[in-house]
Amino acid sequence: MSGLPWIAALSALFLWWFSTGIILLIVRRADRLGGFAHMRALILMVPVLVIGVFGIALSVGMRDIAGAYLGFLSALAIWGWVELAFLTGIIAGPQKAPCPPGLSGIPRFARAWETIAWHEMALTAGLLLIVVLSDGAANQVALWTYLTLFVARISAKLNLFFGVPYITTEFVPRRLSHLLSYFRRGPVTAAFPIGITVLTFATACFLWQLALAPTDAEAVGWALLSAIAGLAMIEHWLMLVPLAEAKLWRWMLPAPLTNSATEERPGQ
Structure with a gap:
């Protein structure tokens, strides 16, 4: 097999790092x-969302290497815009207050849901749109890219809610500082082995398909998906070890404004 899958995997790594950094930079500024x-930044980025939708509509009928990259990039564009909408606080949830002390169980879960409800609905709407655009299409890279990110994000949020040993809070925006009170730092729960098993299985399946890919175009598509699923899996494992992953982007961002709210410790 040619070196194209390796190039694709490295491209996915770079795109993940670069797009995440750009979103964090926009939000911090x-x-x-x-x-x-915040609203102005989100509106100025609407063309990225539109390009993503049209890119997916175009890529689904393409069977070549360009189609694999276009589907992957277009899915990232839609995902990135929705994430920007969330991190700017424009599309988050109706609940903007910290979690009351002592709240637990279903009431705590319901209140936590209210803090991110609109964001989850927006992500789901994006997924449904891509499902419709990809129905019966030859190129499914965009759908699998978005679905992998979707599942990984749900798992990550559940683990932050139920509890993990290490939580990176450095890049939580000022408008979302109330979310810190819904995080729980502590021993892992059943949510972690379930999430890591799903992501490990997905990564293994993508790698298996990569090994069996009959064409360079399919190999590139599966390599992109293997890389993004592997990254999601690694990000989950980083919840268990004290590694400062924030250093990947800290150097490229302006210093945050002093805000005592953003310095709250996650709930115990």
Whole structure:
């Protein structure tokens, strides 16, 4: 097999790092500017969302290497815009207050859901849109890319809610500082082995398909998916070890504004 899958995997790593850094940069600058900066940033990025939708519509009929990359990039564009909408606080949830002390069980879960309800609905709407666009299509890279990110994000949020030993809170935006009170630092729960098993299985399946790929185009597609699923799996394992993954982006971002709210410790 040619070196194209390796190039694709490295491309996925770079795109994940770069797109995450750009989103964090936009949000932090909006935090510093205040006023309508968050809404303005989201509106200015609407073309990225539109390009993502049209890119998927175009890629699903393409069987070549360009189609694999286009589907992957287009899915990232839609995902990135929704994440930006969340991190700017524009599309988050109706509940914007910290979790009351002592709240637990179903009431705590229901209140936590209210903090991110609109975001989850937006992500689900994006998934349904891609399902419709990809129905019966030859190229499913966009669908599998978005679905992998979707499942990984749900698992990560559940683990942060139920409890993990290490939580990176450095990049939580000022508008979402109340979310810290819904995080729990502690021993892992059943949510972790379930999530890591699903992601490990997905990564293994993608790698298996990569090994069996009959064409370079299919190999590139499976390599992109293997890389993104592997990254999601690694990010989950980082909840168990004290590694400062924030260093990957800290150097490229302006210093955060001092805000005591963002310095709250996650719930115990």
